[in-house]
Amino acid sequence: MSAQDDRNTRTTVRTITDLARLAGVSPGTVSRALAGKSLVNAKTRDKIVSLAREHGFRPNQMASGLRRQKTGVIGVVIPLGHDSRQQISDTFFMTLLGFLADELTREGYDLMLRRVVPETDPDWLDRFIGCGMIDGVIVIGQSDQFERIEDVADGYDAMVVWGNHTEGQRHCVVGTDNRLGGRLAAERLVAAGAKQIAFLGDTTAIEFAARFAGADDVVRRMNLPPIITLPTHLSPDRASEEIAAHMAAIAGRVDGIFAATDTLAALCLTALRERGIAVPDDVRLVGFDDLPIARQTVPPLTTVRQDIGAGARGLVDLLLRRMAGEQTESLVLPPQLTVRQTA
Structure with missing residues (x-):
């Protein structure tokens, strides 16, 4: 095989992920090795640096290249x-x-x-x-x-x-502080008379998970029933339908709802109104963010403000x-x- 053929059959290395795959390590290990971090043992670091040199990969994706070329x-x-x-x-x-x-x-x-x-x-x-x-x-x-x-x-x-x-x-x-925000939301719902709280949102998202955890802290501390989770997408083409289904499923079982965002809370208000459920008389509702929409809903939305x-x-x-x-x-x-x- 000629040198040209050899170059043509080489693995293309354009990103740290490419180099990590070639070296059989994680992208984080490559990042640390190229940055000279002592967390990577010398043998692995030498292997990564050697592969990077062999494939003409320069970590201009990292800080050094960008600092030299201001855009x-x-x-x-x-x-x-x-x-x-x-x-x-x-x-x-x-x-x-x-x-x-x-x-x-x-x-x-x-x-x-x-x-x-x-x-x-x-x-x-x-x-x-x-x-x-x-x-x-x-x-x-x-x-x-x-x-x-x-x-x-x-x-x-x-x-x-x-x-x-x-x-x-x-x-x-x-x-x-999302966890603290979740505590504030749950405490308000309980103070307003809620005894069975539901959380409206996707708890796999990191920020939402922390908000749920804060609300759960309050429920556990006050020996209330476990929070009912209502997984909901944020895309408008799915959220309205999902929330309507949730409201039908929990009718008569829940008297407090903590929505992960004000947008979800506003959609929840609409769904409750369509079912003839009064807010806050039948169900109390708290959102999160304090976006402009929170002041425009009917009734205006109680929410946790982040600046x-x-x-x-x-x-x-x-x-x-x-x-x-x-x-x-x-x-x-x-x-x-x-x-x-x-x-």
């Missing part, structure tokens, strides 16, 4: 691993993106937005970072991609994530500091109960 653009990516049909036009995304655009413009940066479905693009984060068109990246939501984000964080510093903070995690996050504007400022501030070489801690924002008329 004036910050990448913002929304991974939808938990619900591939959710839309960027979702009110929460649009609210946060609006604040981010304002903050980045004020700092002299443009914004490049991507929506990704990890199931069909497993290398989504490596490819975005390595595209050569951005100076840093903000990830909106951990979805079901926590480990993928952790792996990349081992070798790439210029990244901040909106999401839930877990003790010991390696990626830098900005977000609300999205402060979150956007925190994301941009921490990202710029990390791009300058600073190691930053995560920022966890306090939630606030906003009492209106549904509970």
